[in-house]
Amino acid sequence: xxxxxxxxxxxxxxxxxxxxxxxxxxxxxxAITSGRAHHAFLFTGARGVGKTxxxxxLAKALNCEAGPAxxxxxxxxxxxxxxxxHSVDVFEIDGASNTGVDDVRELRExxxxxxxxxxxxxxxxxxxxxxxxxxxxxxxxxxxxxxxxVKFIFATTExxxxxxxxxxxxxxxxxxxxxxxxxxxxxxxxVDAEQIEISDRSLALIAQRGGGSMRxxxxxxxxxxxxxxxxxxxxxxxxxxxMVDRRLLFDALEGCMRQxxxxxxxxxxxxxxLGHSFRQFCQELVEVxxxxxxxxxxxxxxxxxxxxxxxxxxxxxxxxxxxxxxxQRLLSMLIKTEAELSSSSFPxxxxxxxxxxxxxxxxxxxxxxxxxxxxxLEGAFSSGTIPRPAPKxxxxxxxxxxxxxxxxxxxxxxxxxAAVAPPVTAPPVTAPPVTAPPVTAVQDWSGFVQxxxxxxxxxxxMLEHGSLLNMALPEMKIGFPAGxxxxxxxxxxxxxxxxxxxxxxxxxxxxxxxxxxxxxxxEAPMSLVExxxxxxxxxxxxxxxxxxxxxxxxKAVEIFSGEIESITPIxxxxx
Amino acid sequence: xTFANIIGHEQQKKLLRQAWNNQRMAHAYLFTGAEGIxxxxxxIAVVRLIFCEKQTGCGTCSGCRxxxxxxxxxxxxxxxxxxxxxxxxxxxxxxELAHPPLEAPRRVCIIDDAxxxxxxxxxxxxxxxxxxxxxVMLILISAHPDMxxxxxxxxxxxxxxxxxxxxxxxxxxxxxxxxxxQCQVLAALSEGSLxxxxxxxxxxxxxxxxxxxxxxxxxxxxxxxPMLELAEKWAADKxxxxxxxxxxxxxxxxxxxxxxxxxSSLLTNIDxxxxxxxxAAKETPLSIQHKLEAILDCRYHLQRNVNRQLAMERLLIQxxxxxxxxxxxxxxx
Ligand SMILES: [Zn+2]
Ligand SMILES: [Zn+2]
Numbered sequence: 088x089x090x091x092x093x094x095x096x097x098x099x100x101x102x103x104x105x106x107x108x109x110x111x112x113x114x115x116x117x118a119i120t121s122g123r124a125h126h127a128f129l130f131t132g133a134r135g136v137g138k139t140x141x142x143x144x145l146a147k148a149l150n151c152e153a154g155p156a157x158x159x160x161x162x163x164x165x166x167x168x169x170x171x172x173h174s175v176d177v178f179e180i181d182g183a184s185n186t187g188v189d190d191v192r193e194l195r196e197x198x199x200x201x202x203x204x205x206x207x208x209x210x211x212x213x214x215x216x217x218x219x220x221x222x223x224x225x226x227x228x229x230x231x232x233x234x235x236x237v238k239f240i241f242a243t244t245e246x247x248x249x250x251x252x253x254x255x256x257x258x259x260x261x262x263x264x265x266x267x268x269x270x271x272x273x274x275x276x277x278v279d280a281e282q283i284e285i286s287d288r289s290l291a292l293i294a295q296r297g298g299g300s301m302r303x304x305x306x307x308x309x310x311x312x313x314x315x316x317x318x319x320x321x322x323x324x325x326x327x328x329x330m331v332d333r334r335l336l337f338d339a340l341e342g343c344m345r346q347x348x349x350x351x352x353x354x355x356x357x358x359x360x361l362g363h364s365f366r367q368f369c370q371e372l373v374e375v376x377x378x379x380x381x382x383x384x385x386x387x388x389x390x391x392x393x394x395x396x397x398x399x400x401x402x403x404x405x406x407x408x409x410x411x412x413x414x415q416r417l418l419s420m421l422i423k424t425e426a427e428l429s430s431s432s433f434p435x436x437x438x439x440x441x442x443x444x445x446x447x448x449x450x451x452x453x454x455x456x457x458x459x460x461x462x463x464l465e466g467a468f469s470s471g472t473i474p475r476p477a478p479k480x481x482x483x484x485x486x487x488x489x490x491x492x493x494x495x496x497x498x499x500x501x502x503x504x505a506a507v508a509p510p511v512t513a514p515p516v517t518a519p520p521v522t523a524p525p526v527t528a529v530q531d532w533s534g535f536v537q538x539x540x541x542x543x544x545x546x547x548x549m550l551e552h553g554s555l556l557n558m559a560l561p562e563m564k565i566g567f568p569a570g571x572x573x574x575x576x577x578x579x580x581x582x583x584x585x586x587x588x589x590x591x592x593x594x595x596x597x598x599x600x601x602x603x604x605x606x607x608x609x610e611a612p613m614s615l616v617e618x619x620x621x622x623x624x625x626x627x628x629x630x631x632x633x634x635x636x637x638x639x640x641x642k643a644v645e646i647f648s649g650e651i652e653s654i655t656p657i658x659x660x661x662x
Numbered sequence: 663x664t665f666a667n668i669i670g671h672e673q674q675k676k677l678l679r680q681a682w683n684n685q686r687m688a689h690a691y692l693f694t695g696a697e698g699i700x701x702x703x704x705x706i707a708v709v710r711l712i713f714c715e716k717q718t719g720c721g722t723c724s725g726c727r728x729x730x731x732x733x734x735x736x737x738x739x740x741x742x743x744x745x746x747x748x749x750x751x752x753x754x755x756x757x758e759l760a761h762p763p764l765e766a767p768r769r770v771c772i773i774d775d776a777x778x779x780x781x782x783x784x785x786x787x788x789x790x791x792x793x794x795x796x797x798v799m800l801i802l803i804s805a806h807p808d809m810x811x812x813x814x815x816x817x818x819x820x821x822x823x824x825x826x827x828x829x830x831x832x833x834x835x836x837x838x839x840x841x842x843x844q845c846q847v848l849a850a851l852s853e854g855s856l857x858x859x860x861x862x863x864x865x866x867x868x869x870x871x872x873x874x875x876x877x878x879x880x881x882x883x884x885x886x887x888p889m890l891e892l893a894e895k896w897a898a899d900k901x902x903x904x905x906x907x908x909x910x911x912x913x914x915x916x917x918x919x920x921x922x923x924x925x926s927s928l929l930t931n932i933d934x935x936x937x938x939x940x941x942a943a944k945e946t947p948l949s950i951q952h953k954l955e956a957i958l959d960c961r962y963h964l965q966r967n968v969n970r971q972l973a974m975e976r977l978l979i980q981x982x983x984x985x986x987x988x989x990x991x992x993x994x995x
Contacts, residue, residue: 213789314677364824
């Protein structure tokens with residue numbers, strides 16, 4: 088009378104049926120046919136990928152009257168009894184319900200008797216990670232000296248909870264999540280056999296929801312079929328899965344990238360009115376942004392991303408609204424929000440806040456441009472050879488803001504005006520355009536190292552240990568103490584070439600880097616690292632005072648009606 | 663309780679009814695969705711459908727009546743004992759489920775607040791969920807499905823329930839002699855939970871809401887003493903803090919929407935628009951986001967039993983900062 092869910096009805100009965108775990112099937116089949124089957128197996132892997140099914144198939148194969156064979160015959164008495172759960176020699180134990188040491192003792196009692204009908208007594212312990220530590224210890228004794236006629240099969244989703252002593256006595260098989268195409272193919276076989284009409288696209292959505300788990304996918308299919316009966320329409324599947332209309336997702340993202348807050352807020356309202364879960368909405372936004380980023384990067388997006396119909400075209404035009412940095416930034420904001428949504432009582436508010444924040448951010452390339460300019464200026468500051476710039480320049484605003492995140496915040500803080508006025512790209516006050524003669528500021532050593540840091544922090548870290556011996560362009564002579572391993576490192580042609588490129592950009596002409604070994608005479612200027620050590624003491628306080636009283640900063644705060652959010656040392660070596 | 667008596671959730675009703683008609687009821691469901699929107703009522707309605715002698719959930723047959731009186735031998739309800747659902751409860755349940763049903767065609771077990779199953783209990787339930795006896799059906803209910811074991815979720819058909827639409831809640835409220843504006847405000851404040859909209863908080867929401875915002879906007883940046891007094895007053899009423907902070911949240915969300923150029927139809931506190939707009943003029947997009955975060959933080963801390971007075975003082979300091987100073991105070995605290 089009662090309906091058997093698909094996951095149970097279609098539980099695999101042979102290794103061949105076990106989708107996506109071919110590596111397990113092959114090894115097990117070999118072990119059985121060669122008569123070298125281990126006495127204890129551990130099956131691990133995510134939920135619903137076939138661990139329990141594989142354990143039963145293995146039990147059947149070991150005890151099959153026509154075997155032991157690579158595949159059970161599924162027709163002999165032993166096989167059918169195991170399938171129906173009535174075999175007297177195969178014990179399926181729920182590790183979560185029989186967690187105690189007494190349960191294991193009881194189990195060990197039964198080990199003493201020979202199997203009554205079959206080759207082996209087989210114990211399948213599911214959820215084995217739930218056993219108590221005492222129970223594991225009791226089990227360990229058996230595993231150390233197992234009787235010939237006994238086999239153990241353990242299954243768990245949480246192998247890290249199993250003691251090492253047990254692990255080391257088991258042959259372990261890690262079950263994988265099942266790749267989408269395989270899930271879809273299996274779903275297709277099942278729906279055809281069940282005479283259910285459903286499109287490939289719907290099956291793909293169902294498989295996607297299943298997240299690599301066959302059982303989850305089949306549960307979802309069950310739900311769809313329970314609703315639609317034998318003819319499944321794509322729209323029904325979308326609705327049942329609570330999928331958000333793609334148009335809404337695209338509108339939300341477009342609003343973010345076009346900096347249109349009210350558009351974004353309207354989408355949120357529509358999502359709410361339609362009764363979608365905001366977590367689901369956010370998850371789907373993440374997925375679309377991911378696809379938007381990848382469709383520019385992979386060679387065959389249609390295939391790789393599993394897109395249908397005109398989806399690729401839509402993604403491509405969405406992607407053009409902003410550059411990769413912006414999409415990456417939006418992606419990380421959405422991922423963070425998605426995580427917060429799981430425990431929030433105000434999902435709508437959280438989504439509103441995130442999307443409005445995203446829509447208020449200036450394009451990332453502007454911020455990156457600012458950072459580059461700031462870094463060039465830092466170089467100038469740190470040397471002290473360059474006079475402090477006149478308070479007119481807008482750039483030093485950002486000297487107050489160091490890491491990527493803070494830059495973003497700060498820009499937002501005066502972003503209200505900035506968003507209305509032309510964006511911060513190239514305010515007229517900013518001195519030279521990027522293309523024009525190179526950053527002349529970089530005339531001293533630390534300024535140069537600073538510049539290198541901008542494109543390669545590891546290289547800069549090496550250079551910090553060196554001293555600039557001679558600067559007579561086109562030649563730059565850099566010295567390192569004798570015996571320093573950095574000499575060899577920096578003489579590496581690709582590294583040297585990289586530094587030369589950066590130098591060429593900075594000084595506007597071809598530059599040759601020469602790495603020299605310093606003699607014992609103390610003629611070389613201090614390396615940055617050495618200088619830094621000297622300055623360390625009251626650097627912080629001076630930095631702070633300097634920053635706060637600096638006329639440029641004051642002016643900048645005034646111009647942008649900004650606010651000083653924080654003062655962060657941008658880099659060691661900068662004073 | 664029948665499907666017809668439940669407000670909203672039309673799709674879920676249709677889905678369950680279809681499954682019933684197509685004889686494809688799953689053996690394990692997980693109903694998910696916010697508190698107080700009707701998940702448990704729906705579960706009971708399903709049980710009635712199955713147990714009813716007329717198969718309609720008539721409400722008059724002995725099967726239906728015994729469900730309503732909670733003494734049907736084939737209906738098992740598992741709930742938390744305050745903090746958690748423990749393994750003993752699951753063992754007890756498994757014993758009962760091992761026998762065929764006594765009167766109804768099936769044994770049904772409803773597990774409310776399934777996210778409260780402790781790990782031992784949750785794991786012990788897995789086998790039952792995967793392959794129960796033929797006549798057994800389990801309905802799990804949770805407002806926090808992400809806190810339910812993944813292995814449990816995977817064994818259930820999940821049925822998500824949306825929050826009730828504001829218009830639907832407003833309609834129910836309007837049958838209760840509340841004027842239109844108040845209906846709308848309440849509906850917006852209830853966060854889609856009818857339990858909340860009809861609950862004892864209603865008076866607080868309608869009457870004291872304006873007072874709360876008024877006393878807050880009366881504070882100026884430097885006025886430490888009045889601020890401390892207000893914090894003390896608010897902190898004193900422990901039971902009301904949850905409502906108080908959600909009222910604050912609704913006001914500041916309105917300000918946030920105004921600052922972000924959202925349509926005014928999105929606003930919650932439509933009866934306080936003027937005051938809220940005045941306040942909005944003083945905020946920037948950044949400052950208002952910080953204030954919203956401050957309120958969310960405060961709620962988070964209150965749920966974890968911090969010193970209430972301290973939490974309220976901190977919140978008030980953050981809320982009364984002008985747009986230029988808020989960051990500084992955040993880093994100090
Ligand atoms: Zn056989
Ligand atoms: Zn009835």
